[in-house]
Amino acid sequence: MTDPTDPTDPTDPTGPRLEPLPADWQRALAVVAHPDDLEYGCAAAVADWTDAGKEVVYLLATRGEAGIDTVAPAECGPLREREQRAGAAVVGVSTVEFLGHRDGVVEYGTELRRDIAAAIRRHRPELVVTLNHRDTWGPAVGGAWNSPDHRAVGRATLDAVGDAGNRWIFPELLAGHGLEPWDGVRWVAVAGSPTPTHAVDATAGLERSVLSLLQHRGYLQVLTDRNPEVYCREFLVGAARAVAPRFGGVPAVAFELFPR
């Protein structure tokens, strides 16, 4: 349960105030493990960014093919890829790439770092977004253990930002693929962190974030017996409102920001 005295709880109204996430950038790359990772909270911020004319690209380590118990991976992967592309389109994202790592057993290591570094060099973002790389989700959700794929992809993303800027790490990216180093990433913003520092106003993007999560229909069908629209709205509106006490009373998406 939530401990109201815990200073790391993003929903604790007496916790430190969250700062507005920097907005002086043009290109972002969002790197997560699974289809729906960005829709569970982040999409309202993405809608806000694309409304402002910024470019956002999604990069998924897996196709989420192990996510539905009743659907075999060979069928599930393409289904979830379609749902992810539809969810991205709702918030103004037209480029969605998949690295094809195996769902559920993504390994932190040089292969994953290299794949992410290659994408950073291709897309040249100033802001990189990822999902909680820490062991747990923090006190707001009872300290629940985070998934191994999220931990691996989040940590590899934080590390790959440095790799992307160094020509001598993964030299094959330049020699074999013509990918010049890109050292222009200024921040990594981690969504779902138990220790957030910044936030983005979710007011304008909240309805579209609901619609974005709703695109994952095949997945939601097995996740909940409830009306999918009611489920998505309650979850996302509740999460955004929970951040409000630490962000001037405004519903928001919280991030832990790592400047470079």
Ligand SMILES: [Zn+2]
């Ligand atoms: Zn996930």
